[in-house]
Amino acid sequence: MLKRDLILGTAGHIDHGKTSLVKALTGIDCDRLPEEKARGITIDLGFANLDLPGYRIGIIDVPGHEKFIKNMLAGATGFDIALLIVAADDSVMPQTREHLEILKFLKIKHGLVALTKCDLGDSDTLEVVEMEIRELLEGSAFENAPIIQTSATTGKGIAELKTKITHSKSWKWKSANYSRGQHLKMPQLFKPQQPLAKVLLNLKPKSQRFAQVLKQKKNSTFSDCPLIGHLQFTAMERL
Numbered sequence: 001m002l003k004r005d006l007i008l009g010t011a012g013h014i015d016h017g018k019t020s021l022v023k024a025l026t027g028i029d030c031d032r033l034p035e036e037k038a039r040g041i042t043i044d045l046g047f048a049n050l051d052l053p054g055y056r057i058g059i060i061d062v063p064g065h066e067k068f069i070k071n072m073l074a075g076a077t078g079f080d081i082a083l084l085i086v087a088a089d090d091s092v093m094p095q096t097r098e099h100l101e102i103l104k105f106l107k108i109k110h111g112l113v114a115l116t117k118c119d120l121g122d123s124d125t126l127e128v129v130e131m132e133i134r135e136l137l138e139g140s141a142f143e144n145a146p147i148i149q150t151s152a153t154t155g156k157g158i159a160e161l162k163t164k165i166t167h168s169k170s171w172k173w174k175s176a177n178y179s180r181g182q183h184l185k186m187p188q189l190f191k192p193q194q195p196l197a198k199v200l201l202n203l204k205p206k207s208q209r210f211a212q213v214l215k216q217k218k219n220s221t222f223s224d225c226p227l228i229g230h231l232q233f234t235a236m237e238r239l
């Protein structure tokens, strides 16, 4: 049977263990830039993949630092499923909230929560942090998302997380090429700063079909967001 393609992306505050969790899930270190290695933080988007029964999951790992929020936004436009990450020893922090707001803005409906670094918290702490997460998610599409206790250090919860991704009813119905990116609205994402014609010149042949459609649109200009490139075209081609 053909595996279904889904993009899962991380979200959450810096140092909460996003990149470590992706590595624990896939064996892939998404921090590939020398500067990321030197500073020990994620700067640009990182990519990994995970084959699960029935699904081929592409993973996008985003930076949690507030300075790199544009990169996070760029990655998040391609998410089908968000993996919101909150560290047990730090709980909900500013970029946990900010990234959640971005997920809401992009109308991403599917998600899970990983409570990371559980090796650093006792059961009372974990319970309190889970309560804070539930409070944060109240009223959002992620209100009933599963919260999985994990530790990239001990391996706790990694198998359970894979199982939850595989068996979630929430996205099970999706066909192999279902339309992702319904949430992308040109006027919202692209500010009238750069003539679209210029951007079109740089498009890869793959995107030319969509470029034709864009040409007919009124708001055919691009924002100055450095990342809007390939990912958004890929997502928008599916509109």
Ligand SMILES: Nc1nc2c(ncn2[C@@H]2O[C@H](COP(=O)(O)OP(=O)(O)O)[C@@H](O)[C@H]2O)c(=O)[nH]1
Residues within 6 Å of the ligand: 012, 013, 014, 015, 016, 017, 018, 019, 020, 021, 040, 041, 042, 064, 116, 117, 118, 119, 120, 150, 151, 152, 153, 154
């Ligand atoms: N004790 C413990 N430390 C962790 C765990 N996951 C990540 N870390 C550490 O937390 C720091 C930040 O992790 P990283 O994955 O880079 O966080 P990110 O900024 O959210 O991507 C690193 O020093 C990791 O070694 C965990 O499960 N347990």
Ligand SMILES: [Mg+2]
Residues within 6 Å of the ligand: 018, 019, 020, 041, 042, 062, 063, 064
């Ligand atoms: Mg990281």
